[in-house]
């Protein structure tokens with residue numbers, strides 16, 4: 001479905017004036033090539049003379065499943081996916097300005113997890129579709145984004161949309177993003193010790209925004225997205241070519257048996273028909289995926305409100321914890337409580353998805369034993385902020401126009 005939304009940034013950034021006769025409308029197209037789907041964001045901006053930052057007037061959003069990595073062995077299909085999504089851009093952007101409207105595609109965990117050769121075959125197809133389109137194709141318009149940028153740009157999107165990047169705003173919010181292949185945590189630490197005690201590589205990044213430098217704690221865990229975690233829990237990671245094997249888990253209903261695909265590979269999965277299913281055993285299984293791998297930041301909930309989106313949001317909706325439009329506030333213990341209910345009642349009351357027990361348990365485990373959140377920590381579950389998708393895509397678009405010098 002196509003979703004349209006309107007947002008007047010001048011309400012968020014009241015300092016920006018917008019003289020009607022001097023303002024100029026421009027467009028930008030950002031593709032998010034994720035592991036479970038490809039999405040197009042067509043942004044309409046209004047740039048007034050006096051404003052340094054443009055006003056976001058509209059986001060047109062559309063998504064297609066599966067993700068490009070499902071086409072590892074048929075890269076033309078990846079090109080086809082992008083060609084179909086481009087129709088949204090053609091409908092939204094007036095023909096007259098196609099030539100001036102940039103197309104950018106950034107791929108995340110799905111392509112990071114493929115071999116370089118297969119990933120590049122896919123990106124070449126996308127580049128080809130871009131090149132033959134009537135839009136502007138900037139240098140470096142098609143690439144795999146690194147995990148640090150993914151976390152930082154999502155943080156910028158959410159803080160921008162919530163008005164926390166205004167000059168007078170002292171507070172910011174942290175973000176928790178749970179994709180299919182990777183998961184990101186990003187926040188602005190209050191204590192020096194959080195930065196100093198972070199692992200040396202890949203946990204701290206800086207960027208420049210309106211003459212101030214922000215130093216963030218950020219990390220992307222590749223292989224710890226929700227779908228990759230399912231594979232790891234089932235013991236099926238790196239099991240390419242084991243078509244004969246059935247991967248079992250006590251996180252799945254005992255009588256469940258099916259095929260399941262991720263990243264272009266299909267696995268046979270089942271519950272443990274002769275064993276036990278339920279929360280305790282399931283927690284033991286998923287704990288192995290998390291324990292000793294996820295770094296626990298020195299400070300967490302004391303300093304930050306965290307916005308949680310992507311699969312955190314989707315699964316909370318599936319589990320009936322929040323409304324699918326409104327979102328809402330949840331404590332970490334709400335995930336735990338519902339995970340227990342879903343897992344321990346699986347045989348009698350099959351959940352809407354056979355993976356709901358595994359997913360809810362993984363989310364609980366990742367938050368508690370992974371990042372080290374307290375059970376009383378409140379998370380703000382969000383899909384859209386002021387009608388704009390909570391995702392790295394808007395941050396990436398701002399970076400494209402304003403070069404935030406992420407380093």
Ligand SMILES: Nc1ccn([C@@H]2O[C@H](COP(=O)(O)OP(=O)(O)O)[C@@H](O)[C@H]2O)c(=O)n1
Nearest residue numbers: 034035036108109179180181182310311391
């Ligand atoms: N604009 C977006 C992008 C992703 N998502 C959600 O993010 C999750 C999957 O993320 P992904 O496929 O991009 O995974 P990664 O490649 O980032 O690991 C799904 O729950 C999507 O519905 C979203 O809600 N809105």
